[in-house]
Amino acid sequence: MTSREWFQYAPWDDGPDPLAPPVDLRAALERLGRDIMDGSSPRSALDELLRRGTDATSGLDELTRRLWERRARIQRRNNLDGTLGEVKELLERALAAERKALFPDPDDDARFREAQLDALPPGTAAAVGDLAAYDWRSPDARADYQRIRDLLGQELMESRFQGMKQALSEVRPEDVARIRAMMTDLNDLLLAHLRGENTDERFAEFMRRHGEFFPENPRTVEELIDALAARAAAAQRMMNSMSESQRAELQGLMSGAFGDPRLAEQVSTLDANLRALRPGEDWTSSARFRGQDPLGLGEGAQAMADLAELDALAEQLAQSYPGARLEDIDLEALARQLGDDAVVDARALAALERELRSQGLLERAADGTLRLSPKALRRLGETALSDVVSGLRAKRGSRETRTAGPAGEPTGASRPWTFGDTEAWDVPRTVGNAVRRAGPGRVRIDVSDVEVVETEQRSRAAVALCVDTSWSMVQDNRWIPMKRTALALHHLVRTRFRGDDLQLITFGRHAAAVDIGELTAMEGVWEQGTNLHHALLLAGRHLRANPDARPVVLVVTDGEPTAHLEPDGEAVFAYPTRPRTLRKTLGEVDRLARLGASLSVFRLGDDERLARFVDIVARRGGGRVVTPDLDGLGPAVVSDYLRSRR
Known part of the structure; x- marks a missing residue:
């Protein structure tokens, strides 16, 4: 009866790629050895290898360069005037349409309305606020003014909740009511958590009612706070990056979001709660944007979040903090910023570092420093001797320096045959290798089975x-x-x-x-x-x-x-x-x-x-x-x- 081997196949669920080729440690060890022999410490040599990368893999320096290049591109191409510019354009279009509708009308009401429009304050935010109670004659003007309110609401929500602008592409009154209810419940939840109450059940109920607003699907209230605080801090950094006049204009406009001033008040309360819960977030810094592409409020917040993510990735790639390891790199963030090819390089570098340790090529000394292990030294010695043998052959023909002496005294040991060996076969060990490899039955000797008798000179x-x-x-x-x-x-x-x-x-x-x-x-x-x-x-x-x-x-x-x-x-x-x-x-x-x-x-x-x-x-x-x-x-x-x- 023959035994059967059973295999089970299942989807790959992250972890090391089972089909990935083995890591080439020989070239890496050769570079490490050269740097160490040149005077670098093993730790410095390993860091230098990871920074430079290999022939097939970009190093940490190249990935960091690409991060800084993307960071500079974001700041060089964009400016933060997007929302203000779009509101100003909509307002001018609404006023022009309204005046066009009023001009042919000879009655006093039309003249009074024209006087109202002429008396609007020069600032965009003040003009939008004064027009909140204005009864528009022109349907086009009324539609453009409503677009201003919807735009401000969408941008305000997008600045705190990623993806909200797209979800609110068509705003209905019931949508505004749902957002207001979500914001009220969210602030109540955060205040309870801030007071130290157990909010697990409250969080579960909140997600059951309002989970549609959080596609990232946080599993705990702490995860929810982390996501919200990072986004709110990015929005605050964007506001910090504006000029004083821009900031004042935008803050004035936000009270008109969706035509409901209570929504801006709730966002302000949300920011205060998040500041108290996550004071360690960066709420105070700013960035300089000097490009021509205008960013809206939500896009500006995303740009600031991208800059923060790029800074965090640069720190991870620098590996300069105590206990740093390449496994610390956020691969999802790296994919978002640099693409999947950067993730492939980061995984390869992490695998190289992991294999150098797991293969026993690097070890910790008693003082905690890294050093080459005896195994690594043997491999370096093997490479060095191979180079020497090549030099001897080039000068003296095919002289095999591994042949241990003219007397050919057996040592009692054997070793695997390699191309060029002329020593006698160790027949018992060769046949034994073939039997163990092939199992019972007909035995065929393969090259990999062959072992030769090791000899040395009689004298020492x-x-x-x-x-x-x-x-x-x-x-x-x-x-x-x-x-x-x-x-x-x-x-x-x-x-x-x-x-x-x-x-x-x-x-x-x-x-x-x-x-x-x-x-x-x-x-x-x-x-x-x-x-x-x-x-x-x-x-x-x-x-x-x-x-x-x-x-x-x-x-x-x-x-x-x-x-x-x-x-x-x-x-x-x-x-x-x-x-x-x-x-x-x-x-x-x-x-x-x-x-x-x-x-x-x-x-x-x-x-x-x-x-x-x-x-x-x-x-x-x-x-x-x-x-x-x-x-x-x-x-x-x-x-x-x-x-x-x-």
Whole structure:
């Protein structure tokens, strides 16, 4: 009887896209590693990666640029005269139609009406107010005046309730009554909440009666207050952005909204309640609009809301506040302002940051700072070694540096076969892989099943890699090639020559033995001194601690020794180099020679004094001098290490 696998399909309801391609961490890690090796902290390197983005994804800087561009476009194209201009135009049209209707009439009533129109105050708001009781003769004039009242009502409602203007495109008396009832109930609800009463049942009843006015469908009274306060604060900021005369005119006009002054009073009460409930909203700022496109009151409030949303998104994209994460970005707001493509980029960046953490490539140190994990360092080392291997092949043909020694001593371990491997197959493990993959029955071996026997030389080596960390290495762009060389050698030893004992030694004013993580994250520091004496002293201690191993010392430097260590531990610096510094440095060279060490110096640059010094080292220590360019440093060091082992 065969077993059946059952699958259940359901609609996707947000969360990570199950069909999205996997995040490419290799390129991201390579960028992180380069920035960290250049002196950035892992946190700064990660922030820089997210700001710049990847080849396929816009970074935070590009998204922020688009936000500011949209913000500037809103202010540059628009002005806030829309409602005032439209009311003024309707008023002039109504007055012209009325005068046209009165002119042919010879009776005194017509002349009296003309006198009333001539006596109207110059301000638009005052004229509209004085005409509230006027009995229009012209049907067209009466219709235009009614449009003024409807327009003011629609704009007033739109400024506090998004979408209301469209819903009130045709205003009937019963619509005005419903709005007035909603406003009364809303203010009662907010006042009760402000007094600290339990308003859950009251809110439910309010939404049952007036839910049609709130398409966003708030689930609690707090959500309702948040939405209303944001909109009301945007309307207030729009009023703040107007000139004093514009603001006075508009406030005067609002009392005529729908021809019902009680509605403007209720809106004023609503604003006061919302200010008390949400004092943290921005009620006081303003913005400068300098364009030609007039915005109505509702459109102006929406523009101010858009500006506030753009500012909030810019802060989220800046990631400058404590505990910031890309998951904090409001994707719905981002889609509203920049479109769906921006959301795709934001999701991709968040996935990249999340995967870097979840894959264990970044970890928290004891002091809370981020650092590259051992897993990340292995991947960087693998990449660095791959580049070195490419350099070796380019110079010497297809030499496979992973083949561990001419003796071919099996280590007891195996590894997956990769293209170019010439080692013997590990048959039991290869067949076992095929059986586990295919299950019982007929077994077919696939390339992915193949494992090869891992070998190494019979002898082991004690290796000291001494790297110059003086300021000149940073200044002359030798810092990253030096670190990549150390990464490549470290990865080679740890993966192919596990019996070897590698010690990394840095030397500036002082020397120190460091692990690969410390060296990778080391920052360049302005410090005078190239203390090769101290570095060779530490190298000698490492060799003597491994008396059964072949001693190998590799030195990477771009300057002659300018410092030495005194017996009391003090580092003495002098330039030009003092004879005592040379004597103590060459004394350590002689001690290493007596240990039988293979000493190689990799000279960077064309300094003549350094060239003379390393020639002396080669003669005294029986070593060799290599003068690679920066691209050839890694291949030169790795090649010399392999030569020294043989």
